[in-house]
Amino acid sequence: MQGVRLTPTSYIVLGLLSWVAEATPYDLKRMVAGSVGNLWSVQHAQLYTEPERLAKAGYLTEDRERGGRRRRRYAITERGRAALREWISMPTDDFTELRDPGLLQLFFGADPAELASTQLHVHEEKLREYEEVRARGSSDAPAGPRLALEAGIGHEREWIRFWRRLAKG
Amino acid sequence: MQGVRLTPTSYIVLGLLSWVAEATPYDLKRMVAGSVGNLWSVQHAQLYTEPERLAKAGYLTEDRERGGRRRRRYAITERGRAALREWISMPTDDFTELRDPGLLQLFFGADPAELASTQLHVHEEKLREYEEVRARGSSDAPAGPRLALEAGIGHEREWIRFWRRLAKG
């Protein structure tokens, strides 16, 4: 019931469960894809182990179907909500972690123009995807995801500026 | 001698060792800090285990001091250089992985203005650091690290624009 370390992954699970009455790991997986998954990648296997861990510590309740798929349904507890609230109210000064394989190749001497043409494609595609999500979003959607999406769009544009500059020598 | 998977971390070790005749894990640690460590975080413990793994697979040679600190000195082999060259010449289309704790808090409903003031500090500091590195750099430095630094500076500026916008409502 006590003493687990809460990681960013934990807060993703708690955060998503604070928006819905209950969810199975598979539901979480779909919620993550196309939203928070863009700013913090989560392995699907974690969405099975992490809720289990959180349930053991009292942040969630677990309820398992008998027969059939034997889905586990999780719901957030008051203790879980409190932990989430507390985390949200303490602005972090932890730093952005960036992992960009293309940039790594550039660092170690890859041909800038050639690399740029590959990377440009990838980032243009991603930008298109984000802009589509934005277009679909209703105006009464929660502010958080909308703002995070704006951040993502801004960064994709920056990537595109950067690689475009390299592409033309 | 065979069959290890080469990860980005592997290429960081190979890449750094391609620039110097030999290095101990501790040397690698210092080389990473303030350069490639900014675009791909590496735990120091990995700089002990990864070269060992690479040496076993024939990409590096290992030579251990007797007595004293018993430092291990690693040097890249022709096989290692070949692997590095091959990786560099194949532009990756793997995608940027971004992990930003602040953005995650924003996503889940943190107060934008409050969060922004914390994050602004952090990113302004980082930008200052990058610009200092750039100022110190000689003009005959290799192009790769210089370009990667430019990317980092561009992104820090983007973060600052983003959080600045949120800070003033």
Added chain:
DNA sequence: ACCGTACCATCCAGACTGGACTATTGCAAG
């Protein structure tokens, strides 16, 4: 001779990764 401060190496439990593997269910064509 002693101390403080870098320098340097190793270890560990727990968490995460990437993917393989299995099973269930819905649906559509034959």
Added chain:
DNA sequence: CTTGCAATAGTCCAGTCTGGATGGTACGGT
């Protein structure tokens, strides 16, 4: 209706990585 495919859903595992603790070595200064 039954067969087969796609989508849905859950589990497992070996290998890696994480974050930090721990403990040793070297060296200048007093």
